[in-house]
Amino acid sequence: MASGSEHLSPGLHEYLAGHSTPPDALLRDLNAETAERFPGRAHMQIGQQQGTFLTMLAGLMGARRAVEVGTFTGYSSICLARGMAADGKLICCDVNEEWTSLARAYWQKAGLADRIELRLGPALDTLRALPAGAWLDLVFIDADKTGYAGYWEELVPRMRPGGVLLVDNTLLHGRIFHAEPDPDALAVRQFNELVLADDRVVAAMLPVGDGLTVARRK
Numbered sequence: 001m002a003s004g005s006e007h008l009s010p011g012l013h014e015y016l017a018g019h020s021t022p023p024d025a026l027l028r029d030l031n032a033e034t035a036e037r038f039p040g041r042a043h044m045q046i047g048q049q050q051g052t053f054l055t056m057l058a059g060l061m062g063a064r065r066a067v068e069v070g071t072f073t074g075y076s077s078i079c080l081a082r083g084m085a086a087d088g089k090l091i092c093c094d095v096n097e098e099w100t101s102l103a104r105a106y107w108q109k110a111g112l113a114d115r116i117e118l119r120l121g122p123a124l125d126t127l128r129a130l131p132a133g134a135w136l137d138l139v140f141i142d143a144d145k146t147g148y149a150g151y152w153e154e155l156v157p158r159m160r161p162g163g164v165l166l167v168d169n170t171l172l173h174g175r176i177f178h179a180e181p182d183p184d185a186l187a188v189r190q191f192n193e194l195v196l197a198d199d200r201v202v203a204a205m206l207p208v209g210d211g212l213t214v215a216r217r218k
């Protein structure tokens with residue numbers, strides 16, 4: 001969730017976003033419809049530059065098997081699925097039927113409905129039910145912050161060598177630096193330490209959006 005690279009100066013963010021490939025008409029429509037129908041929630045969508053990056057990374061990897069944790073109205077899922085191979089499959093995890101019904105509508109419009117499968121229910125249950133073994137190419141985590149560590153522990157063993165995990169909001173609007181962090185901030189701070197100490201991956205934190213951790217399974 002983030003509408004821009006909020007940890008960069010506004011001028012710098014504007015320049016970077018202004019010199020990255022912009023979203024197409026379908027993604028702009030989804031942005032607008034999300035803002036209209038869920039005005040207090042629209043900020044939860046990933047930023048446009050982040051979306052372009054997701055599509056590019058999925059394409060560079062030739063990703064065929066992917067999981068998203070936290071789908072909302074579908075912006076990031078469309079970006080991921082568009083970059084994936086034509087026979088790719090993206091499993092989306094969310095708990096909210098209303099928000100994801102808009103996602104379903106846009107998957108249809110985008111011609112991606114056969115590439116994306118929505119699993120409604122607590123993501124930890126969905127992930128625990130996934131097959132074991134190292135079969136996943138790409139993962140995007142963007143849901144409840146106190147769940148991040150649990151999602152990580154379920155997903156890392158399922159990543160193929162060279163597979164990539166992307167985790168959003170790992171700066172949590174700077175709240176991770178507070179002396180007395182709130183529960184979400186504490187969870188993200190502990191999550192960042194967990195990733196750093198995890199020798200199954202090589203990880204880099206990027207100041208994209210609200211902090212994007214990119215981790216590659218060794």
Ligand SMILES: C[S@@+](CC[C@H](N)C(=O)[O-])C[C@H]1O[C@@H](n2cnc3c(N)ncnc32)[C@H](O)[C@@H]1O
Nearest residue numbers: 001044045046070072076094095122123143144
């Ligand atoms: C920040 S939004 C995701 C935004 C989305 N990636 C996008 O680009 O539009 C977080 C989503 O996580 C979902 N969520 C929260 N807790 C969850 C849980 N325990 N299991 C699955 N999904 C959850 C919410 O319903 C919400 O749709």
